Amino acid sequence: MGRTAKPAGLKLIEGRAAGRDSGGRKVNTGPEFRRVPPAAPEWLSPEAAAEWGRVMPELSRLDLVKEQDRAALAAYCEAWATFREATETVQREGMTIEAKQGTLAHPAVGIARAAGRELRSWAAHFGLTPSTEQALARSGGDDDGDEANPFAGSG
DSSP states (O other), rough: OOOOOOOHHHHHHHHHSTOOOOTSBBOOOOOOOOOOOOOOTSSHHHHHHHHHHHHHHHHHTTOOGGGGGHHHHHHHHHHHOOOOOOOOHHHEEEEEEEEEEEEEEEEHHHHHHHHHHHHHHHHTTTTTTTHHHHHHHHHHSOOOGGGGTTTTOOO
């Protein structure tokens, strides 16, 4: 399993110039899917539905989602809901339980870890990780912000 490729829209947002990625390479935008944000599935848990409502406006604004992303977004949101519930359970009940075999890790600890891994994986697909946020912040706007950089323009 290699690294998952970033969506073309995310590469362009992070890019150095129009139509180029952060390395200056031309970005193949792939097929022209209609960028219509998907509707949230009715069956999402309440916490997953809240996460959907939190992330969808920005993903839509950045044209990073399409109707066909509905299942992946639902999986991301439910992973968040599972992570939150498991984390709250550990906070309430502690990290360990007493069993016949002695002190064991609370089952919610493993659930939170697994959900956290799944959450990070899905989040990376949609540019929702801190590293992507920093890349978006660095590339936001045009190149006129160089006056704050002491190394720009000297040479």
